Amino acid sequence: MGVLKNNAVVSKNLLAQLVFGVDTLIGLGAYILMSFAFEKDFSIWFLLLSGIFAYLPDFDLLIFFLLSKEQRRWGHWRLGFHHPMFFVPLSVLIVFFLSWKWAPDSAVYLTVLAFMGIMGHFIHDSTKDGLHWFSPITRDGGWSFDPLRWARIKISYRDGIEIVPQREVAKIYERIAQKAVGEGEVGSRLEKVTWVHVYTFMLCITCLGVMVVTAR
Numbered sequence: 001m002g003v004l005k006n007n008a009v010v011s012k013n014l015l016a017q018l019v020f021g022v023d024t025l026i027g028l029g030a031y032i033l034m035s036f037a038f039e040k041d042f043s044i045w046f047l048l049l050s051g052i053f054a055y056l057p058d059f060d061l062l063i064f065f066l067l068s069k070e071q072r073r074w075g076h077w078r079l080g081f082h083h084p085m086f087f088v089p090l091s092v093l094i095v096f097f098l099s100w101k102w103a104p105d106s107a108v109y110l111t112v113l114a115f116m117g118i119m120g121h122f123i124h125d126s127t128k129d130g131l132h133w134f135s136p137i138t139r140d141g142g143w144s145f146d147p148l149r150w151a152r153i154k155i156s157y158r159d160g161i162e163i164v165p166q167r168e169v170a171k172i173y174e175r176i177a178q179k180a181v182g183e184g185e186v187g188s189r190l191e192k193v194t195w196v197h198v199y200t201f202m203l204c205i206t207c208l209g210v211m212v213v214t215a216r
């Protein structure tokens, strides 16, 4: 019963975060700003794509949940897409080539949307436990695919750009792993939705409304 109740709380919070959360606001904000900059009319498909871009680094969770509990203990940041040095250029290139093929008029626009959404996602993640932006390049300039050595550099919102000692990073991952086992990979990452989120969301919806009304 306790587990059921817990799951209900997690899914309610997850839903709130999917609607009002920072990544959603990043997708909406990038869409509104870039549509204005590129003089694009409202398109529900491009809006959806912008949302997908802002959540793209977390799509590894779909694969992650197929892993065994033991493998999941490492946390999806380490095993998945949260390695910006690879993920940003690769995904942006793929978006460029696909949109060049399917929507050549909007290729640059979509590529910029992808870049903003994905970078926004990583910057937002950096505000939580810090993110190893330069993985797998280690602090001493070498590189290593040993997951723990990946994590030598982090950028944090609170402390700015910070190169943290190896043992500190080990602790961060220990904490993430414990949370992932205890509260679950998703549950442990949920943030509180505040009025600032809701107001920003309403502002974005108003802008979208204006875009729809003024569309040519």
Ligand SMILES: [Zn+2]
Pocket (backbone or CB within 6 Å): 057, 058, 082, 121, 125
């Ligand atoms: Zn993430």
